[in-house]
Amino acid sequence: MFRTALRNVLAHKARLLMTVLAVMLGVAFVSGTLVFTDTLGNAFRNQSAKSYDNVAVSVETYAGHDEKTPGIDDATLEKIRGLDGVASATGRVSGFAGVADPDGKLIGNGWSNTGANFAPGEDGKDAQYVFTDGSGPAKAGSVALDKDTAGKGEYRVGDAVRVATNGPVKEYTLSGIFTTEDGAVNAGGSLVLFDTPTAQKLYLKPGVFNDATVTAAGGVSDQKLLDAITPLLPDDAIAQTGKALADQQAKDIENGMSGLNGMLLAFAGIALFVGVFLIANTFTMLIAQRTRELALMRAIGATRRQIKRSVLLEAAVVGTIASVIGFALGLGLATGLRSAMGLLGGKIPAGPLIVSPTAVVSAFAVGVLITVLAAWLPARRAAKIAPVAAMGSVHATASTKSLVVRNSVGGVIALLGAAGIVGGAAAGGTSGRQLVAGGAFFALIGVIILIPLLSRPVIALVRPLLKKLFGVSGKLASQNAVRNPRRTGATASALAIGLTLVTGISVLGVTLGQAIDKMTTDNIKADYMVTMASGDALDQSALNALAKADGIAALSPQQAAWFEVDGEYQSASGVTPGDVEKVFSLTTVSGSLGSLKDGQVAVGSKTAKSNGWKTGDTLPVKFDDEEKGELTVGALYEENEFLSPFLIPKEMADEHSAASRPDIREIWIKADGGATKANEQSIVDALGDNPAMSVMDRQDIRDMFGGFINTALNIMYGLLAMALLIAVLGVVNTLAMSVFERQQEIGMLRAIGLDRGRVKRMIRLEAVVISVFGAVIGVGLGVFLGWAIGRTLSADIPGYALVIPWDRLGIFLLLAGLVGVLASLWPARSAAKLNMLTAIKTE
Numbered sequence: 001m002f003r004t005a006l007r008n009v010l011a012h013k014a015r016l017l018m019t020v021l022a023v024m025l026g027v028a029f030v031s032g033t034l035v036f037t038d039t040l041g042n043a044f045r046n047q048s049a050k051s052y053d054n055v056a057v058s059v060e061t062y063a064g065h066d067e068k069t070p071g072i073d074d075a076t077l078e079k080i081r082g083l084d085g086v087a088s089a090t091g092r093v094s095g096f097a098g099v100a101d102p103d104g105k106l107i108g109n110g111w112s113n114t115g116a117n118f119a120p121g122e123d124g125k126d127a128q129y130v131f132t133d134g135s136g137p138a139k140a141g142s143v144a145l146d147k148d149t150a151g152k153g154e155y156r157v158g159d160a161v162r163v164a165t166n167g168p169v170k171e172y173t174l175s176g177i178f179t180t181e182d183g184a185v186n187a188g189g190s191l192v193l194f195d196t197p198t199a200q201k202l203y204l205k206p207g208v209f210n211d212a213t214v215t216a217a218g219g220v221s222d223q224k225l226l227d228a229i230t231p232l233l234p235d236d237a238i239a240q241t242g243k244a245l246a247d248q249q250a251k252d253i254e255n256g257m258s259g260l261n262g263m264l265l266a267f268a269g270i271a272l273f274v275g276v277f278l279i280a281n282t283f284t285m286l287i288a289q290r291t292r293e294l295a296l297m298r299a300i301g302a303t304r305r306q307i308k309r310s311v312l313l314e315a316a317v318v319g320t321i322a323s324v325i326g327f328a329l330g331l332g333l334a335t336g337l338r339s340a341m342g343l344l345g346g347k348i349p350a351g352p353l354i355v356s357p358t359a360v361v362s363a364f365a366v367g368v369l370i371t372v373l374a375a376w377l378p379a380r381r382a383a384k385i386a387p388v389a390a391m392g393s394v395h396a397t398a399s400t401k402s403l404v405v406r407n408s409v410g411g412v413i414a415l416l417g418a419a420g421i422v423g424g425a426a427a428g429g430t431s432g433r434q435l436v437a438g439g440a441f442f443a444l445i446g447v448i449i450l451i452p453l454l455s456r457p458v459i460a461l462v463r464p465l466l467k468k469l470f471g472v473s474g475k476l477a478s479q480n481a482v483r484n485p486r487r488t489g490a491t492a493s494a495l496a497i498g499l500t501l502v503t504g505i506s507v508l509g510v511t512l513g514q515a516i517d518k519m520t521t522d523n524i525k526a527d528y529m530v531t532m533a534s535g536d537a538l539d540q541s542a543l544n545a546l547a548k549a550d551g552i553a554a555l556s557p558q559q560a561a562w563f564e565v566d567g568e569y570q571s572a573s574g575v576t577p578g579d580v581e582k583v584f585s586l587t588t589v590s591g592s593l594g595s596l597k598d599g600q601v602a603v604g605s606k607t608a609k610s611n612g613w614k615t616g617d618t619l620p621v622k623f624d625d626e627e628k629g630e631l632t633v634g635a636l637y638e639e640n641e642f643l644s645p646f647l648i649p650k651e652m653a654d655e656h657s658a659a660s661r662p663d664i665r666e667i668w669i670k671a672d673g674g675a676t677k678a679n680e681q682s683i684v685d686a687l688g689d690n691p692a693m694s695v696m697d698r699q700d701i702r703d704m705f706g707g708f709i710n711t712a713l714n715i716m717y718g719l720l721a722m723a724l725l726i727a728v729l730g731v732v733n734t735l736a737m738s739v740f741e742r743q744q745e746i747g748m749l750r751a752i753g754l755d756r757g758r759v760k761r762m763i764r765l766e767a768v769v770i771s772v773f774g775a776v777i778g779v780g781l782g783v784f785l786g787w788a789i790g791r792t793l794s795a796d797i798p799g800y801a802l803v804i805p806w807d808r809l810g811i812f813l814l815l816a817g818l819v820g821v822l823a824s825l826w827p828a829r830s831a832a833k834l835n836m837l838t839a840i841k842t843e
Contacts, residue, residue: 018733019282019371020322022275022726027326027367029268029722032333033261034359039334041257043351048249051181054127055242056216057226062236071208072237079232080212085220090119090126091209093199096534097192098164098692099149106164106691107152110533112189113692114182115165117199118144129193133157134176137195144176149190163192164692165202166532166661167539205660213242267719270501272370274494274723278730279374281490283311285738287382298387311379312372319371323364330363331355407453414446421784425791432792440785444500447781448493451774452485455492458773470765473758476749477765480738481773491734492774494727495819498720499775499812503782504789505716510805511790513709518799520702523640526554526583526668527675528683529696538664542687546667549686551679554582554670558643560663561653564622565611572601572646574653574662583668587638591615595634596649602635607645623656641798727774728819735767735827746831756832763828768820775816779809 052058061071072091080089097115098106106113118136120126126136129144134157136144143161145153155161159174178193185191200206216225222241230239240248287294294307302310335353420439424432447454459482466474481488530546532538543557559574577596580586586593589605596602603613613619617633631648639645654662671679675697683695696704739746746759754762787802794800 016282016286016318018729018736019279019318020325022278022729023319023322023367023371024326024329025722025726026268026272026275026370027323027363028329028333029271030265030366031327031330031359031363032337033264033268033330034362035331035334035353035355036337037257037261037264038354038356038359039338039351040260041253042354044253045250046351047181048253049246051128052242052246054215055213055245056220056222057214057229057239058242058245059212059214059229059233059237059239061210061234061238071204071210072212072234073209074207076232076234077209077212080214080229083225083228085217085225085228087215087217088121089212089214090121091117091196092119092211092213093117093196093203093209094211095199095203096165096532096536096692097190097194097202098533099145099153099190099192100162100164100691101153104689104691106533107149108189110692111535112185113534114189115163115192115194115199115202117196118193119196128182129178129180131176131178134174136178137175137193137198139195140198141172142175142195143172144178144193145174146182146185146191147177147179148185149192150174150177162691164690166536167202167541168545169688169690169692264719267722270497270720271722271726272366274497274726274730276370276374277490277494278726278733279315279371280378281487281730282733283315283375283378284381284490285487285734287311287378294382294385295387298385304383307385308379308383311382312375315371315375315379316368319368320364322371323367326367327360327363406449410446410449410453412446413442414450417441417443417446418784421788425788428792428795433789436785436788436792439788443781443784444497447496447777448489451489451493451496451777454777455485455488455773456482458776459769462769466765466769470761471758472754473761474765476762477769480762480766481769487734487738488770488773491730491770492777494730495724495771495774495816496778496781498724498727499778499816500782500785502717502720502724503779503809503812504785505713506805506808507783507786507803508789509709509713509716510808511786511800511803512793512797513706514803515797515800516706516709517702519641519797520705521698522799523585523642524583524668524698524701525585525670527671527697528669528680529701530667530669530683530687531665531694531696533692533694537661538667538693540662540664542690542693543664543667545686545688546669546683549682551672551682552669553672554579556580556583556668557650557662557664558666558668559650559653560644560665561648561657562624563656565619570607570646571644572648572653573644574650575643575647577649579670580647582670584640584643586640589636589638591633591635593635593637593647595632596647598634599649599652600632600634602637602647603633604639604645605636606639608633608636624658625656626658627656728823731767731771731820731823732826734770735763735824736830739763739827739831743834746834750834760828760832763831764821764824767824767827768817771816771820771823772813775813779812783809 059072074091077089077091080086094114094116096113098108098110098113101107118126118129120136124135129136131144132147134144143163145155145161150156153161155174155177157174157176161172161174162169163172164170180191182191194202197206200208204210214225214229216222222243226239226241233239297307298304331353417439421436421443422439424435424437424439426432427435459478463475463478466478468474470477530538530542537560538557543555546552546555554576556576556579557574561572561574562569563572564570575596578594580596581593591602593602601619608614613633613636615633615636619631619633620628621631622628637647650662657663669683671683673679680695680697687693687695750756750759783804790800790802
């Protein structure tokens with residue numbers, strides 16, 4: 001039986017090609033994911049370990065510009081240096097610094113653009129940086145740049161470099177260019193080195209450091225140094241050995257990689273699930289075509305168990321071959337993804353491709369098991385073939401067995417799933433989404449079971465149109481599509497699964513995007529918003545400069561502040577009285593926003609209602625600077641998504657801030673004459689053409705808040721592409737094997753006058769009908785799921801309303817039709833080339 005199984009695989013290799021391709025693609029996705037994430041994680045772990053190679057103890061603080069988090073001062077650092085066993089102790093200070101390219105644009109992505117101090121030892125070198133040209137900054141007015149940033153900006157030693165921090169842009173002289181293992185640089189950002197006094201002045205205050213690294217003298221243990229250093233540190237400081245910190249970062253990297261791994265494997269699982277239908281369909285059709293062969297084997301003594309094992313063995317051989325090819329393809333995929341990240345600006349540390357035993361075993365286990373499991377039902381049917389049954393025909397006759405049991409089971413499962421989806425939509429929140437997810441699984445399974453039943457009435461609706469437009473070819477195509485409902489259902493199911501997911505995320509994404517867009521337009525009156533590209537706070541100097549700019553009708557910051565009311569923390573926005581209502585859409589419920597000018601505060605109506613506050617109430621507060629006082633509620637307003645529940649005058653926020661600098665998150669501007677090029681240029685000029693500051697008009701603001709939705713959708717589409725490709729292979733496979741099975745029939749049609757062109761058209765239309773049928777099922781179910789998930793989110797999204805993207809759904813259906821046409825090219829050509837006399841003689 002083993003030899004028989006191998007011979008069958010070789011004899012039907014052409015018909016098993018699509019199965020091999022489907023399994024190969026799924027295994028490539030799985031193995032590529034595992035190898036890529038293992039390689040990525042290993043590279044970052046090695047980089048992390050390397051950066052702490054010579055660090056005995058690392059000290060970190062949350063030092064800021066207030067007295068609550070003082071950081072590490074020079075006196076503390078000197079005490080550490082004086083301890084026995086300390087070879088050196090280096091203070092570090094860092095913050096945001098951006099460099100402009102030749103066009104004045106920021107080099108890097110903002111969040112990973114950093115500045116730090118150059119801290120040379122007695123030899124004049126800083127161990128963290130290796131200079132390829134020039135030297136580190138030794139005085140104020142000099143900076144050094146990492147090699148990548150210098151290359152992108154076309155800077156050379158001695159050039160003037162415009163550097164932006166949180167304040168105005170300043171010009172420095174480039175003293176050197178270096179390489180580094182710094183994580184920010186490897187993430188595609190930039191690193192600017194200043195002399196230590198300059199860095200402290202920019203980011204903290206003179207004589208104070210954020211962090212410190214300590215190296216040990218020979219023979220001194222890291223733990224001993226840690227025990228000696230800890231008592232000398234301020235309360236906010238955290239000290240760890242270099243090894244412990246490297247281990248913690250390695251663990252963090254592993255956790256990050258496991259999240260990426262899980263997401264990619266989930267989509268690989270979807271692709272493999274779709275592949276199950278192709279595999280099952282292939283073996284079902286092969287067994288139908290080998291009915292005489294299997295019956296003869298039973299007649300000469302093969303048992304049912306042997307027949308079943310033979311078919312499963314064929315599946316195992318196919319799965320093994322596909323897994324070998326898929327694993328090799330996965331290695332190429334992992335290498336390609338690594339290169340692609342480099343092209344997109346992500347810098348991955350150098351390192352070998354990591355092929356772990358887990359990746360190898362998982363890939364082969366998945367490939368073989370999926371193939372064998374998918375072939376189990378066809379193998380079971382093969383084992384039931386009686387020795388004398390169908391001995392007079394090569395192919396099994398079309399089954400007339402009732403589908404009542406199958407349809408009843410499918411109907412019950414689909415109804416249970418639909419009930420779960422509707423119940424989850426009604427419940428809302430996290431629990432509702434979990435219920436929707438469970439219901440979606442059962443609904444999808446139920447619909448897959450019911451697809452053979454649905455195929456006849458749905459395809460019957462388009463039969464008159466096909467007959468009218470394409471004549472005999474159209475009529476025959478519609479009849480062929482429902483000749484074997486199980487086969488049509490299995491083929492259409494693969495497309496339905498992929499399009500259910502694509503449609504669901506499209507409906508949800510477009511709906512959320514519309515809600516976010518509406519939230520933006522409904523809450524903002526301003527023509528421009530100014531922010532830091534890094535997401536950090538803007539400097540007060542930016543607000544002062546804009547106040548003097550031409551064409552400014554109204555100007556208000558959104559300055560973060562907080563205080564305690566009755567022991568509970570409340571967030572507040574420091575704004576400009578009189579201007580805030582000109583840049584934001586604010587609806588007053590009671591009182592007047594003009595009361596802000598009198599030192600009173602405005603409170604969001606929901607916050608006020610939950611606390612029982614009303615206009616005129618006096619609230620006892622404890623400010624950020626620990627001072628106590630009272631605030632009068634001068635107005636209640638409907639909450640605005642861009643503002644905190646409390647609105648206070650900016651002067652009050654400044655007066656009671658514990659920080660030395662105001663925490664200005666955004667500056668909102670209403671310009672005379674609206675958003676024009678002249679007004680935008682006036683704002684840019686007022687800010688000193690600062691590359692680190694983003695000046696956005698209303699459309700830019702809408703794009704910024706809605707952009708992540710489009711990005712997420714595109715990523716999802718890309719990840720689901722593998723599943724859709726396998727579904728397309730399923731259509732090709734079904735048609736190709738169907739043509740082989742119907743050779744005699746096609747020969748007879750040719751003999752009675754159906755020419756080659758109409759034979760091709762018949763096969764193409766059959767493919768289009770099956771593809772569009774699956775697409776219609778998938779689109780319908782996807783819209784239902786998108787609505788349900790959206791309902792669970794609606795309470796958290798102001799202005800939520802379901803949006804059905806009819807244009808995208810139309811494109812999906814058109815693409816499904818196109819898929820049918822493309823998938824039918826090879827089978828249709830094969831059918832048209834059949835010699836009619838030879839085909840007629842085929843048994």
